[in-house]
Amino acid sequence: MKRRHFVKSGATAAALSTAVTKEGWAVPAEDGIELEKNEAPTDLYAACPYCGVGCGTILKTQKGRITGIVPDKDHPTNKGLQCIKGLTSAEAIYVNRLNKPLIRKDMSDPLRGHVSATKGSYDPSLFREATWDEAEELIADQIAEIVKTSGGNAVGLYGSGQLSLEGQYLENIFMKGILGSNTIEANARMCMTSAVTGYFKSLGSDTPPTCYEDIEIADMITFWGHNARGAHPILYWRVADTKAQRNIPTLVVDPRRTGTVMGLEDVNKENSFHFPTVNGDISIHNALAYALLENHDDAIAWDFLKGHTTGWEEYVDEVKAGYKPEDVEDRTKIPAAEIRKVARIWAEASIRGRERGTGGVMSIWGIGYNQHLHGQHNTMSLINLMALTGNIGRPGCGPHSQTGQPNAMGERLTGGLTGRLPFNIGLDNKAHRDWCSKHWGLPKGRLDQVAGMQNTGMAVGMMERALKGDVQAMFLIYATHIDLPDSYKLVRPALTKTFTVVQEIYKDAPNNLYADVILPAATWGEWINGIYVQSERRLYVTEGTGNPVKGCRPDLDMVIDKGKLIGERLGLDMKKIFPYERKEHGFYDPEEVFRDFLKASKGTDADLSGILEVEEETGKSPYQQIKDLRGIQWPAPTAAIAKAGGTKRRYMAQEEYWPGKPYGEFRHSDGKLHIHMCHQDYSEYREITDELSKAGTDPDYFVTDNMDTLVRARDAGLTPELPHFDELGKKMGDCPKDKFPFWWATGVVYEHFHTAKTIRAGTTKKLVPEMYVEMHPDDAKELGVKDGEWVKITTRRGSVEARVSVGLDSVVKPARNTVPKGFLFSPWNLSVADSADPKKNKWLANGTTHRAFDPVSGQADFKKCAARVEPI
Amino acid sequence: MVGLALGIAGAVTLVVALGMLAGEIVQGSRVAGANPRLSEPRPFIVTEKPEATPAKGGPPPAAHGAPGTTPPKPEVAATPKAPAPTPAPRPAPAPTPAPADPPAGATVASAKLGEETYNIFCIACHQPEGKGKVGFAPYIRNSDFLALASDEFLRQSIVQGRPGTAMVPWAHLGPVKVDSLILYLRSVTDPNAKPVATIDPAKKHPGDPAAGQALYAQYCAACHGANANGYAEGGPGPAIGNTAFLAAASDDFLFHTIKHGRRGTPMMGFSGSAGLANLSDAEIGHVIAYLRHRNGETPAPAARQADAKAGKMHYDANCAACHQPDGTGRPGFAPSIRNRDFLAIASDEFIKDTIRNGRIGTSMVQRPDLSDQVLDDIIAYLRALPVGNSVTIKVDPTRQLAPRGDQAAGHRKYDLYCASCHGMDGKGYVEGGSGPGIGLPGFLRAASDDYIYQTLKQGRIGTAMRPFLGAAGLANLSDQDAFDLISYLRSLGPAP
Missing domain, CATH: 1.10.760.10 (Cytochrome c-like domain)
Incomplete structure (x- = not known):
């Protein structure tokens, strides 16, 4: 198959250096990085490449290079503010970049039963440089053969919430439509799917009903499992500001005293509440509900329950029967008097909001809350509580999930997950399969086939299937494998066996260790444009220079090319499925893809076709509309709604006039909010966690073969492990090697986002340069360790080295949080900040974590493992 | 206070009349002399001191003729003006002179006076209650800021301004008003304010x-x-x-x-x-x-072609607060400067003159600090904004039309056709009018006779300024009517 013309890469011999430098990584920007051109437009408008707040930012360029970031003072989300990560994001772009496809000389070849002997290393001598043609042909050959031999479902893909929406949309078509695979996953699975599946069960659709403006209206704001100060700083500062201005009460539910807890107390200690629970969220919801039912009948929204929900009677009965605050302290970990005190505050805020018609309680949660093996139930029981107190369906209140990544919501919206299709409808919906088929130009029946395929266990399951040989090829697209749990026992052995294709930007990215083929990608800021969707459903543009590092290609272009190449080999008419051609500037036009996406959304609850109507009426392109409005919140089903910036709030008729709206007050077919009781029961805790401890320690134990155990664990609201609390108090080194006394949680730190870019940006790296573990002073004393000392944290599966950080005066930066006794916390961001080379890498956080996941959401529990502190 | 009884427009006029700005406006005797119909003293003038004592600041401007006399008609064709395409840059006008002393009753600084003053002069940029606007004007009634800023810092900031920015010097407000502003700013109540530090102005923080x-x-x-x-x-x-x-x-x-x-x-x-x-x-x-x-050093950028994109940035920073983000202005508040007809009639020089010299007597402050490059960029931006169907209007700045008109007749016609929007004294918005101040000296100095004539003829599409000439006009005026009006306007201020 002859390749069509594409951008010539030109002479690269002088600029290219595949030799690993003396340091191995993090080379300074002057390492000969060459760009395609030396000019590019400046003042480019983009959503920040990092967290899911979605700050508006302006890129400055000089001579074709991005030189700086200016926060966009006119963007409604951040209004001229940005955190240190976004402000310095330009520093990570021209560092250590790949610029040529690389092919591993000794590739894994599952069809012929060959496992590469060199995986686990990215030493350049193990690779050979290749042209794009050669690399793409090789990939196409392998993939097509695997599909023909083992079926499409033997090919897996791990995509990303940092990929543009256009790229995500096409990757899903590539996997489900072209390859015929249901084994498509994304890092949203490790981030948001508990919220997703919780929303589906309760509200009928994956739709946060709220918007950021509710912050400035709410009468009370609660944070659940969310260190917003660290993870979503601009959102946190908005909450702190409104608290300072309006003196509203706040509640933070988090084991630690984080910057969020302390910052809000700084504003006003009197009305800042903190529930330092570990795992007790569901019981806390139910205990609050109990206290409200018992003492604050006027706060209960009986009319709302009766008229707009189902399942409320059973919920009320079961709460009353089992969740008296005094009876569940073992689970809530909060004294009953505190629960009752907060219940009173909650009641007052709810009543105030209801009477005024705006306001009430707004509950915000983050990734920590989702990362539980009962994450879906976490979301559901929170929504239950909100429904009970009528805190949904008007401005200033409601359940609000914060997305971790800048475009994880795009992943959800495009349906790039097992069993999903775009626009919040599942693969199991025949009518929607036909609809998508039609829009995607697929042959009849292709999606029906895919609907019958299983990928039990979703992301973790995909890796377990790979261990078993059931998944034979893996694409890693803008997603690092080190965000999955149990790296040493699960993920890395899996990727060693599969034929692994990665699209990466950095020479020493950890994905490269397991890649058979590496394709050099353009990164945020370098592609022409693409849509990012942030937490309040706001679509925004990501304009870029269109001038990537020479030799790199945007991920969007790669999926179109591979789709065409492989699709033709599989006998598909690719002109119908991917009718896109490269433009004069050498790239595909993302806006063409975006238009197709908009067209296909018509009639769904994520209908954005109003944008196309506006284009017809005024000639203004979709990207221009979105840019001028500083974002459009989906849905935007009519031109009028699109012109107004989309839909601020969902459900209970808060949408604007929408003829043919495909649902009533809520997205369930009965138009109601569905309440399902969620429980927490620790009576079989030890038994269940003992069995789960086999995951990652017993090579014959696959969690996906024991889904019923996961279901039991989920139904009881347990954790993957249970520490041996009796062993606390011993000196370091004295704890037996089969005991793990501490709770061990991993999360994020304000100065970093994920594991790749901020550790390469000089400023953020300097601010938090090394792996640390937050420890309580009494634990440090008992262990005999000092602040600043290096220790080893060991779980059943692996270990990390980390510097002990005790208290707010710690010599270790950032010294922003404190932990309770018996609890250890480290950020996962520094995972490869020492080196991605496994021979040197001592900080790999997910080498220690547990692969147990929520049986419905697929989300793993990174927050509650059991660990031991050992000397190095 | 009498002024307040007249409402905001009256209060604005009151303050204006108190000689905050150029002396010629407030010489009630001169106005009375030039306009017999207005010879009855208006209530607010009663409290004004007749002879203004120039305070600190520059010398008072030259009066245009002695008080009470009619300024002479401009010479006709005695010295034909050179064609205007690229005139030499106009020298900046004399610094805004100090006002008259405030009338009796306003010699003591108070937060209330500060609030009134703020709501006239500061609010356009710093927004209601000093909240500021990100990227446009700082939040000055901010408790953290006020905790660190001494009175001297505030005074210096107001009186000297920030040359090089839109924060112009406000010395002409006078010490009582400046002190009042400080009192007003400090009167903010913030229950959560926590004093974080006491500033030691003598303390140095050395560094590399x-x-x-x-x-x-x-x-x-x-x-x-x-x-x-x-x-x-x-x-x-x-x-x-x-x-x-x-x-x-x-x-x-x-x-x-x-x-x-x-x-x-x-x-x-x-x-x-x-x-x-x-x-x-x-x-x-x-x-x-x-x-x-x-020390404020900024590398001087190389001269380049006017750039509309840069112009938008300058526009947003300096003009948008009043003229709105899209240039469409607000009736009674700021004119539409992206208006098709306005831009067709106004030369680049007119626009630059207006921005540089401002419109004394209004919120349109003078910006002599803006460079030619910046002004060129802003003009490029305005002229690049899309219009519906475009028009071409030839304006001849050398055409002398006032001499062909009768001033007294023009005055009558002004009162009949123009005063209801542009104010009895031609001061526009500050008189509470919906139309801008066409009798202001600044405007008259910049606008040629033909500019005014063409405006009467063309109007400003999409605004309340309809065309006035001919049967299609709002009033079916003749050319002679136009000449009379121009003649009268010229009596209110200097010619270009």
Whole structure:
């Protein structure tokens, strides 16, 4: 198959250096990085490449290079503010970049039963440089053969919430439509799917009903499992500001005293509440509900329950029967008097909001809350509580999930997950399969086939299937494998066996260790444009220079090319499925893809076709509309709604006039909010966690073969492990090697986002340069360790080295949080900040974590493992 | 207070009449002399001192003729004007003279007077209640700011302004009003305000400018601009490299600002784990040293073609607050300067003259600090804004039309056709009119006779200024009517 013309890469011999430098990584920007051109437009408008707040930012360029970031003072989300990560994001772009496809000389070849002997290393001598043609042909050959031999479902893909929406949309078509695979996953699975599946069960659709403006209206704001100060700083500062201005009460539910807890107390200690629970969220919801039912009948929204929900009677009965605050302290970990005190505050805020018609309680949660093996139930029981107190369906209140990544919501919206299709409808919906088929130009029946395929266990399951040989090829697209749990026992052995294709930007990215083929990608800021969707459903543009590092290609272009190449080999008419051609500037036009996406959304609850109507009426392109409005919140089903910036709030008729709206007050077919009781029961805790401890320690134990155990664990609201609390108090080194006394949680730190870019940006790296573990002073004393000392944290599966950080005066930066006794916390961001080379890498956080996941959401529990502190 | 009884328009006029601005407006006797119909003293003039004592500031402007006399008609064709295509830049006018002393009853500074003053002069940029607007004007009624800013700092900022920015000097308000403004600012109540530091204006925070330059680039430039020029560089932060600012701000003021931030603004604190970034005291010292070291130096950019995109940035920073983000203005508040007909009639020179010299007597302050490049960019931006069907109008700035008109007849016609929108005295918005001040000296000095004629003929599409000439006009005026009107207007102020 002859390749069509594409951008010539030109002479690269002088600029290219595949030799690993003396340091191995993090080379300074002057390492000969060459760009395609030396000019590019400046003042480019983009959503920040990092967290899911979605700050508006302006890129400055000089001579074709991005030189700086200016926060966009006119963007409604951040209004001229940005955190240190976004402000310095330009520093990570021209560092250590790949610029040529690389092919591993000794590739894994599952069809012929060959496992590469060199995986686990990215030493350049193990690779050979290749042209794009050669690399793409090789990939196409392998993939097509695997599909023909083992079926499409033997090919897996791990995509990303940092990929543009256009790229995500096409990757899903590539996997489900072209390859015929249901084994498509994304890092949203490790981030948001508990919220997703919780929303589906309760509200009928994956739709946060709220918007950021509710912050400035709410009468009370609660944070659940969310260190917003660290993870979503601009959102946190908005909450702190409104608290300072309006003196509203706040509640933070988090084991630690984080910057969020302390910052809000700084504003006003009197009305800042903190529930330092570990795992007790569901019981806390139910205990609050109990206290409200018992003492604050006027706060209960009986009319709302009766008229707009189902399942409320059973919920009320079961709460009353089992969740008296005094009876569940073992689970809530909060004294009953505190629960009752907060219940009173909650009641007052709810009543105030209801009477005024705006306001009430707004509950915000983050990734920590989702990362539980009962994450879906976490979301559901929170929504239950909100429904009970009528805190949904008007401005200033409601359940609000914060997305971790800048475009994880795009992943959800495009349906790039097992069993999903775009626009919040599942693969199991025949009518929607036909609809998508039609829009995607697929042959009849292709999606029906895919609907019958299983990928039990979703992301973790995909890796377990790979261990078993059931998944034979893996694409890693803008997603690092080190965000999955149990790296040493699960993920890395899996990727060693599969034929692994990665699209990466950095020479020493950890994905490269397991890649058979590496394709050099353009990164945020370098592609022409693409849509990012942030937490309040706001679509925004990501304009870029269109001038990537020479030799790199945007991920969007790669999926179109591979789709065409492989699709033709599989006998598909690719002109119908991917009718896109490269433009004069050498790239595909993302806006063409975006238009197709908009067209296909018509009639769904994520209908954005109003944008196309506006284009017809005024000639203004979709990207221009979105840019001028500083974002459009989906849905935007009519031109009028699109012109107004989309839909601020969902459900209970808060949408604007929408003829043919495909649902009533809520997205369930009965138009109601569905309440399902969620429980927490620790009576079989030890038994269940003992069995789960086999995951990652017993090579014959696959969690996906024991889904019923996961279901039991989920139904009881347990954790993957249970520490041996009796062993606390011993000196370091004295704890037996089969005991793990501490709770061990991993999360994020304000100065970093994920594991790749901020550790390469000089400023953020300097601010938090090394792996640390937050420890309580009494634990440090008992262990005999000092602040600043290096220790080893060991779980059943692996270990990390980390510097002990005790208290707010710690010599270790950032010294922003404190932990309770018996609890250890480290950020996962520094995972490869020492080196991605496994021979040197001592900080790999997910080498220690547990692969147990929520049986419905697929989300793993990174927050509650059991660990031991050992000397190095 | 009598002025308040007249409502806002009256109050505005009152303040204006109190000689806040150019002397010629307030010489009630002159106005009375030129306009017999207005010879009855209006209530607010009763309380005014007849002879203004010039206070600090420049000398009073030359009166246009002795009080009570009619200014002479402009010469006809005695010295034909050169064609206007690229005239020599107009020299900046004399500094705005000091006002008359405030009338009896306003010699004591008060927060109330400050609030009134604020709501007239400061509000257009600093917004109601001093809340400011990100990227446009700072939040000055901010408790964190006020905790660090001494009275002297505030006074200096108001009186001397920030030359090089839209914050012009306001010395002409007079000491009572300036002190009142300070009282008003400080009267903000913030129950959560926590005093974070006491400034020691003598304390120095030494540092290394070279280290500070690197830190500035890392932590400050994104918001305050690569050249520390603030809003003019398109960012959300003010110009902390501004020489007037640095002259007023002590090291300790800068130090504590950087350390603690300004709650309620994007300026977070930069110290400790709660900060946007954790800078040490020494590092903050380096940044201060760098700011002082650069001393307002900005590399002079090479001259280049006018750029509409840059013009938008300058427009947003300097003009948008009044003329609105899309240039369409607000009736009774700021004219539409993207108006098709306006731009067809107004030459580039007219626009530049207007921006540089302002419109004394209104909120359109003078901006002699803006460079030619900036003005060219702004004009390029305005002229690039899309219009429906375009028009071409030839304006001949040499055409002398006033001599062909009768001033007295023009006055009658003015009162009949124009005064209801443009005010009895032609002062426009400040008289409460919906139309701008066409009798203001600044306007009259910039607008040629033909400019006025063509405006009467064309109108301003989409605004209340309809065409007035001919049967299609609002009043079916003849050319002679137009000449009479122009003649009358010329009696109100100087000619170009």
